[in-house]
Amino acid sequence: MKIGSIDLGKQPVLLAPMEDVTDISFRLMCKRFGADMVYTEFVSSDALIRHVNKTQQKLTVSEDERPVAIQIYGREVDAMAEAARICEAARPDILDINFGCPVKRVAGKGAGAGMLRNIPLMLEITREVVKAVNIPVTVKTRLGWDMNDLVIVDLAEQLQDCGIAALSIHGRTRSQMYTGEADWTLIGAVKNNPRMHIPIIGNGDVTSAERCRECFDRYGVDGVMIGRGSIGRPWIFEEIKHFLTTGEALPGREFQWYLDILKQQVVQSVERLDERRGILHIRRHLAATPLFKGIPDFKSTRIAMLRAETVEQLFDIMDNIPHLLKLKG
Numbered sequence: 001m002k003i004g005s006i007d008l009g010k011q012p013v014l015l016a017p018m019e020d021v022t023d024i025s026f027r028l029m030c031k032r033f034g035a036d037m038v039y040t041e042f043v044s045s046d047a048l049i050r051h052v053n054k055t056q057q058k059l060t061v062s063e064d065e066r067p068v069a070i071q072i073y074g075r076e077v078d079a080m081a082e083a084a085r086i087c088e089a090a091r092p093d094i095l096d097i098n099f100g101c102p103v104k105r106v107a108g109k110g111a112g113a114g115m116l117r118n119i120p121l122m123l124e125i126t127r128e129v130v131k132a133v134n135i136p137v138t139v140k141t142r143l144g145w146d147m148n149d150l151v152i153v154d155l156a157e158q159l160q161d162c163g164i165a166a167l168s169i170h171g172r173t174r175s176q177m178y179t180g181e182a183d184w185t186l187i188g189a190v191k192n193n194p195r196m197h198i199p200i201i202g203n204g205d206v207t208s209a210e211r212c213r214e215c216f217d218r219y220g221v222d223g224v225m226i227g228r229g230s231i232g233r234p235w236i237f238e239e240i241k242h243f244l245t246t247g248e249a250l251p252g253r254e255f256q257w258y259l260d261i262l263k264q265q266v267v268q269s270v271e272r273l274d275e276r277r278g279i280l281h282i283r284r285h286l287a288a289t290p291l292f293k294g295i296p297d298f299k300s301t302r303i304a305m306l307r308a309e310t311v312e313q314l315f316d317i318m319d320n321i322p323h324l325l326k327l328k329g
């Protein structure tokens, strides 16, 4: 699959943009496990043009994570075009526009998935952003606003006509938020539309190598994007890549190996932020990881782990988990 002149290889697997999750250290971690492309958290165009410091920091990309896309959102044409130019100066490989975020503070104001209610504006923004920069511009969106408005097949053609280089589709409507199951049939319909020639990246509920293979095979998408399945499990990319290339499941590793990855994430998070904020930040990953599933009587350990306030406390608890396993196992 190629985005502009950027070759992502055959059946690429991408790390989805996720606010408060896909910071630079998590992106590098996923890259290390084989993610073929990574995305920053979404960045507000309004904050960018006002030079808000915290927002500008989100534009930092590393040579080691390429190809990387910076994602922006907003609802004003000029602000989006100006933000696109600011992002381009940070030297990402790709600029992605978010027309999919369903949360009230974004979509309620007409940005993100809110743009699904104003397609002419969505298209105008896309055209102007494409014009504003020299790097490839891509779009990430949803199937439509709600079940009565499944516009994606026509919309994909219109976005393509605006000059985008690839389209990512999350198989839900805005109204669904994150509920129900992602519907990949419409993603497949976009891909199978003979008028489409840009790569189509499918997204939604892919949490295993087998499901990823199925999405490629059944829906014919050019790429698959993984979001929540990577939280607390950055090694999912290695599992998927191995399965896609060999047809066989990657043999499991020692428990300690996975635990060490999570500990590395804690260290990186604390280094990037500070001890208090770093621990708060990484709790989401520790809460989501499948690593501790099935450990009997784990509840009290889990609560203690998610309450720990220092790295020392946290590592004491985490280091005791293999011991718990031996006792119970």
Ligand SMILES: Cc1cc2nc3c(=O)[nH]c(=O)nc-3n(C[C@H](O)[C@H](O)[C@H](O)COP(=O)(O)O)c2cc1C
Residues within 6 Å of the ligand: 016, 017, 018, 019, 020, 021, 040, 041, 042, 071, 098, 100, 101, 140, 170, 203, 204, 205, 206, 225, 226, 227, 228, 229
């Ligand atoms: C915590 C979180 C933050 C997210 N932030 C963004 C974002 O900044 N930009 C975006 O386009 N999508 C965002 N998403 C949506 C994901 O990119 C993805 O489309 C969605 O989670 C469905 O994929 P999944 O089932 O693999 O998680 C976010 C999702 C989650 C769970």
